[in-house]
Amino acid sequence: MSERLAGWTMGEQAVIFQTCSACGHVQYFHRAFCAACGESNPREQRASGKGRVYATSLVCRAATPEARAHVPYNIVLVDCAEGFRMMAHGEDGLAIGDSVIAGFKPFAGKLVPFFAKEK
Amino acid sequence: MSFITGVGLTSFGKHDGSSSLDLMSQAAQAALDDAGLKRSEIDGILCGYSTVSPHIMLATVFAEHFGIRPSYAHAVQVGGATGLAMTMLAHHLVEAGVARHVLVVAGENRLTGQSRDASIQALAQVGHPDYEVPLGPTIPAYYGLVASRYMHEYGVTEQDLAEFAVLMRAHACTHPGAQFHDPITVADVMASKPVAMPLKLLDCCPVSDGGAAFVISRERTGEAGVRIRGCAQAHTHQHVTAAPALSKLGAEISIARAKEAAGIAISDVRYAAIYDSFTITLAMLLEDLGLAGRGEAAARVRSGHFGRDGAMPLNTHGGLLSYGHCGVGGAMAHLVEAHLQMTGRASTRQVRDASIALLHGDGGVLSSHVSMFLERVA
Numbered sequence: 070m071s072e073r074l075a076g077w078t079m080g081e082q083a084v085i086f087q088t089c090s091a092c093g094h095v096q097y098f099h100r101a102f103c104a105a106c107g108e109s110n111p112r113e114q115r116a117s118g119k120g121r122v123y124a125t126s127l128v129c130r131a132a133t134p135e136a137r138a139h140v141p142y143n144i145v146l147v148d149c150a151e152g153f154r155m156m157a158h159g160e161d162g163l164a165i166g167d168s169v170i171a172g173f174k175p176f177a178g179k180l181v182p183f184f185a186k187e188k
Numbered sequence: 189m190s191f192i193t194g195v196g197l198t199s200f201g202k203h204d205g206s207s208s209l210d211l212m213s214q215a216a217q218a219a220l221d222d223a224g225l226k227r228s229e230i231d232g233i234l235c236g237y238s239t240v241s242p243h244i245m246l247a248t249v250f251a252e253h254f255g256i257r258p259s260y261a262h263a264v265q266v267g268g269a270t271g272l273a274m275t276m277l278a279h280h281l282v283e284a285g286v287a288r289h290v291l292v293v294a295g296e297n298r299l300t301g302q303s304r305d306a307s308i309q310a311l312a313q314v315g316h317p318d319y320e321v322p323l324g325p326t327i328p329a330y331y332g333l334v335a336s337r338y339m340h341e342y343g344v345t346e347q348d349l350a351e352f353a354v355l356m357r358a359h360a361c362t363h364p365g366a367q368f369h370d371p372i373t374v375a376d377v378m379a380s381k382p383v384a385m386p387l388k389l390l391d392c393c394p395v396s397d398g399g400a401a402f403v404i405s406r407e408r409t410g411e412a413g414v415r416i417r418g419c420a421q422a423h424t425h426q427h428v429t430a431a432p433a434l435s436k437l438g439a440e441i442s443i444a445r446a447k448e449a450a451g452i453a454i455s456d457v458r459y460a461a462i463y464d465s466f467t468i469t470l471a472m473l474l475e476d477l478g479l480a481g482r483g484e485a486a487a488r489v490r491s492g493h494f495g496r497d498g499a500m501p502l503n504t505h506g507g508l509l510s511y512g513h514c515g516v517g518g519a520m521a522h523l524v525e526a527h528l529q530m531t532g533r534a535s536t537r538q539v540r541d542a543s544i545a546l547l548h549g550d551g552g553v554l555s556s557h558v559s560m561f562l563e564r565v566a
Contacts (some may be wrong), residue, residue, distance in 0.1 A: 123337065125336050125383070126325075126329045126332030126333045126384045126385060126387075128384050129385065130308075130381070132305050132326055133309060134309035135324075142324065144324075144332075144333065144384075146337075146428070154430075155319070156323055158315075158323060176322075176323070176324060176326055181322060
């Protein structure tokens, strides 16, 4: 199996996704196989970070002391240009359909993807 | 064929000093008494889970505690859909001849047994451990995301959602066992503290202590005959990030399968018992199930359609939003109330006709769905 590219879940400033070499299925959650057809070793790539806002929710009540320090924070689902959806943080006031670009911000002791409106 | 021969429900709210096993036992005893059965006649046990007292073998822990040696027992975990999933399994077990009387039970001291933070944190773990949970979402945030999208696609407003909270509270005010008895208005919901926008405190179900139980039997044990006419499930995803488009969610799939299994149309239904963890959950499910047109459920609330005297009485006990939510037992209260309605025992809440009921449960973030039709037989 090819070596795993490190993305933000592993501490790097990158969003990584996978594409199946057999059926072309695109997936965001890392697996050793394609969830659509079962083919092993999907190809890993770094995403452009561009996308469109699918949904938003401004969290005003957090459950842990670490998260509470950041309240309120905007949780967003973004449809990325490469064809997968991801959860991230986003600027306040982002609206569904906005074109956005990913950066990274510290949150509760980790670096997390943070989407801002594309200028 | 299978019958729901007995139901039991505790009040929801604070049960200081009661453990999960205490609340399960209380509900189970009530269900047995209702069915007119002794412990020795129960040969199957299905139970939910307790986030306060997790155990890898909760069904046998309960069986030993309660004093039953069943020939079939295990726990079931499908989040909020667990109660109906257990009922569906019990239905198939008695139909297949595996057991004669299956006790379905759940209970949890979720309010007094742990902090509210602990509850919120435990539940947020339905999110993806690597790709979602580190972002600090909560269950209300997962549903807040869905709500923002649903409102965007179908023109539903926050005021629309508030109507469901107001209705559930009005119903709870007529049930002595409900956690909340103070009437609320749309303005109260709008002014309540923001939790995960667009959801505010009164759009969210509370954390409760409580328990619920039923007995599912091959034959009826008394006069009242409430039969499980047909049921089905659908599971499309676990994590909200991986959820399909709004038009392809599991509720529509499971209700189509249940209608086919039961040979029943939505127009036959006289009473609705629908999962309502948040106002958005109830609004979406009513529309997904065909109990209201797309984007029209709130208008139906306003016109009295879902009230006790309306054409489709809904969650007349107050639902999760106002009767309360003690985990698995929370949505089981919907079935208990449906049973009371179908057997003419709902006192001041009694509806005119509950001859056919539709029940629907949702687990995760609209991830797991169970639809079920119950029918009163003379």
